[in-house]
Amino acid sequence: MIIQKTSASRIDTFDKDNFSFGTTFTDHMVVCEYEDGKWGDVRVMPYGPFPFTPAMMGVNYGQACFEGMKAYKDKDGDVFLFRPEKNFERINKSAKRLAMPEVTEEMFLKGLETLMDIDREWIPQGDGFSLYIRPLIFATEEALKARKSEKYMFAIIATPAKAYYTAPVSVLISDFYSRAANGGVGSAKAAGNYAGAFYPTDLANEQGYEQIIWTDDATHSYFEESGTMNVFVRVGDTIYTPPTSERILDGVTRDSFIQLAKKRGIEVVVDKVPVDFVINAHKEGTLKEIWGVGTAVVTSQFEAIGYHGEKLMLPVLSEEESYAASLKNELVGIQSNLLEDPFGWRVLVGEGVAEKA
Numbered sequence: 001m002i003i004q005k006t007s008a009s010r011i012d013t014f015d016k017d018n019f020s021f022g023t024t025f026t027d028h029m030v031v032c033e034y035e036d037g038k039w040g041d042v043r044v045m046p047y048g049p050f051p052f053t054p055a056m057m058g059v060n061y062g063q064a065c066f067e068g069m070k071a072y073k074d075k076d077g078d079v080f081l082f083r084p085e086k087n088f089e090r091i092n093k094s095a096k097r098l099a100m101p102e103v104t105e106e107m108f109l110k111g112l113e114t115l116m117d118i119d120r121e122w123i124p125q126g127d128g129f130s131l132y133i134r135p136l137i138f139a140t141e142e143a144l145k146a147r148k149s150e151k152y153m154f155a156i157i158a159t160p161a162k163a164y165y166t167a168p169v170s171v172l173i174s175d176f177y178s179r180a181a182n183g184g185v186g187s188a189k190a191a192g193n194y195a196g197a198f199y200p201t202d203l204a205n206e207q208g209y210e211q212i213i214w215t216d217d218a219t220h221s222y223f224e225e226s227g228t229m230n231v232f233v234r235v236g237d238t239i240y241t242p243p244t245s246e247r248i249l250d251g252v253t254r255d256s257f258i259q260l261a262k263k264r265g266i267e268v269v270v271d272k273v274p275v276d277f278v279i280n281a282h283k284e285g286t287l288k289e290i291w292g293v294g295t296a297v298v299t300s301q302f303e304a305i306g307y308h309g310e311k312l313m314l315p316v317l318s319e320e321e322s323y324a325a326s327l328k329n330e331l332v333g334i335q336s337n338l339l340e341d342p343f344g345w346r347v348l349v350g351e352g353v354a355e356k357a
């Protein structure tokens, strides 16, 4: 690994109490380029732009995928990643599906850890703060040929994040548009999956809904995902979530929620979730909560679901009553080293500050 540190850190311009998520980037990034059938040196270098031409294949043919993960800093200044090996496995699953070269452990896990160590000052400390990390792979060959690229770039960049209060949202159950199809790329974190979702989401926004609950492409009668999150439904005191598939992304947050809920003794049913089942439960008054889960906001709770022109309101639960809220608190507690980690999910970055002191 080649490490080239910046001579002009921007850390003094970073105001923890006033920054914009997603557009403030840390001092460094990890970069590795693929050419002649192999990855080159892994480099940690100052964050910055690269030149590209409109003939870049990633832009024309969409060979691009990414990951989303977070690092947390505890009160002693120790930095933790959360289940990073899951993201490493998944980016390679995505790469394979998009006919892109898989990345190595040195590039992803070692690169990640080195970047976190070097940019640790950028990880805001305190309740709800974290650093959002974006590893990505995209095609860089300059060629207008409709085939897979022969050149790629892997990069890891990072942006500070804070927990902002997210009010419960209204979501529209899709009866026309699909996020993913059988045999398609729904289980890959492909950039194009996001592009395809923006227009239907705009249409939902126009109808007064913030998000879409995606249903299966063939019949639109089963819940699949919610926006860019996995979805959970609570009927009575049982939690339902659809199994992952070639259409449903295998979320790390989803898996963690299932394990945490089971540990508490909550019944979790991983099976097809029919739209009818949810609508009937609402009619009978047994539908208690629906929520989405993903790394970025951890949990997004829903206040209403729209279906066939009707808006069905969900009950308002207190923090204690809500599985979504209490499971989220437990998960974030584990991620940020406030709670015991019975599953061994946290990974300490470097040797740890507390050890050295």
Ligand SMILES: *Cc1c(COP(=O)(O)O)cnc(C)c1O
Binding pocket: 068, 189, 225, 227, 228, 229, 230, 249, 250, 251, 252, 253, 254, 293, 294, 295, 296
């Ligand atoms: C990233 C993503 C998720 C959530 O995955 P996490 O690993 O929990 O962040 C869920 N669905 C889609 C479509 C995604 O792209």
